[in-house]
Amino acid sequence: MSLAIGIIPARYASTRLPGKPLVDLGGQTMIQRVVGQAHQAGLARVVVATDDERILRHVHEFGGEAVLTRPDHPSGTDRVWEAYEHLGSPAEVSCIVNIQGDEPFIHPAQIQALVTLFDQPMPPDIATLIKPVITDEELFSPHLPKVVTDRRGRALYFSRHPLPYQRQQPEGEWLLHHPYHRHLGLYAYRPDVLRQLTQLPPSPLEVAESLEQLRWLENGFVIQTAVTELDAFGIDTPEDVRRALLRLGMSA
Template identity: 75%
Template structure:
């Protein structure tokens, strides 16, 4: 069984109450839940730190659990939620679906879940990558890049473009190498998720402010699946307005 968990915090420095922001007549968290329900998931549950979000999700027919407010990361919140659900023994894969991506495509979720279909070959952790198409993407520190080995396992994540191309000006890099961006959708074996919550902050994680580096430093294998579909995370009021504009254009 594949379980979809959606961490959703009420507090946000740039957009307070973000999960409840109205996007074209439906809240952001409702849109995420409805997209996730179209994927091959046995169950979709919101893990929130706020009773208002829990009540809202339950009112539109969703499932939500109330977690502690002091979790340092979404990963820790997911583990508490899984425990609250009774740690179902038949769950072989947990998909961490970002609560601020109302346009998440079911196919992206399925691409990760499919990697866990065979227990003998299932990775510890899986995540999504996407080809970098523009110099703006390549050099933005807000869009982490990833380097893979020949088996599709992540070797390193960085906010800086990797590899560095010696002897070429940065404007030529995209023409000579296929760069990949990391999208923040994860899937884990339940036993691995538990182990991740016990890891201390690592030096590389501190340097780049990327939690997945903690996992690599600890020796976990991160399998990457590629998608051509764009991610649309909402962090600011401006992002929310762009989302509303997209919804208007889709009508």
Template identity: 75%
Template sequence: MHAIGIIPARYASTRLPGKPLIDLGGKSMIQRVVEQAQKSSLSRVIVATDDERIYAHVIAFGGEAVLTAANHPSGTDRVREAYEQLHTDADCIINIQGDEPFIHPTQIDALVALFARPNPPQLATLVKPVVSDEELFSPHLPKVILDTQGYAMYFSRHPLPYQRQYPSADWLLHHRYLRHIGLYAYRPDVLREITQLLPSPLELAESLEQLRWLEHGYRILTAETELTTLGIDTPEDVERALVQLKIES
């Protein structure tokens, strides 16, 4: 099994400019993401960036990086360009979020394992059980419903399903809800195909890229994780990350 991890990393960020280079306890965020990914079964881990500063920083700490175009509409498009620059073949490509310094290697391995099956999926992603009403009703934490084989049927920022026979405060008592964890895996041929698709109505309605793939007939297999990670999007997230690093040290 030859699996490659690619980490899209942009310097520009509305809420946190220069996010990949932010110092977290003596190491940059992007270095922590790379080091966590390298603990998994991935054959290679590459940072895909449009910024010379990030590129130089990754090379300086011994990582592997490629420079990509600046105008990619999504991380998926950046991952595709980076993969094509590598001139290699892989069984699967894992798209690892560049703002997840606490990503667990086992989460990456769970996706890689799906592509080791006799009939590997086109696409794969992670799901996690919802454990609180705060998670369930947060529009920032997309939910997902699955079919009986573990393939995603739909993603939404609204809780799915809507349980009309119960008050919303009791929904978790009567149904096992799942939220989506934004770690994606693709077969290389499928990655090339989905980056040529135009935005779809459902994607535009929910602002969720994966709905474009479903709407065009692609199937997304899921693996479940119980682990929670901390993404970095705001200065407050940085403070929480520093606290977590102190706890783990």
């Protein structure tokens, strides 16, 4: 059985919602809710990786584990690796789960679905979640990246545009003729792979689509996908906070 740890990158700065990890959601902060959900997944450890002393203190106050990382990381992936190094890079860990710090409703089953993939005799380099697309709005939204996989569920390409392009069908009927999947931003990596990912320079496809995972594909890493029917609920704006409070049954 895989020994997995969860690391949650949590930056204080946010253009649309400053101090986002510390936003109150019905008596608990967002980061506190994320940590609570992650613990329910049966991970060996759950650690917040932050660039801000206020978040660090807050996590310690509610009994969580946190480490202070550099403020200048270009991505959450780099922050996760630094946090892992702070933990001493324990050799017994089989996979590191990168859990988004702005998804307070992440389901433990989604985390478990990725960890399970590392129990195979030949575990993947990287694992991530995908979800069936059910509406045209999802399909054509550039804010919801889509993914094309092979027959084994390995990612072939990620794009902000719907792929494949159905030449013989009108766009309004694409979902009737082909199953599409969108990508959810939850990743798990083998520790040795994560170290290598942080050393890769930006790639042409990554720059074109503004999708970090294309850098990994361009460099030959295998990304295994797991399908989930559960949705993601990220919080980026004050309006998202209001929606989250309504979801909790509270007045916005």
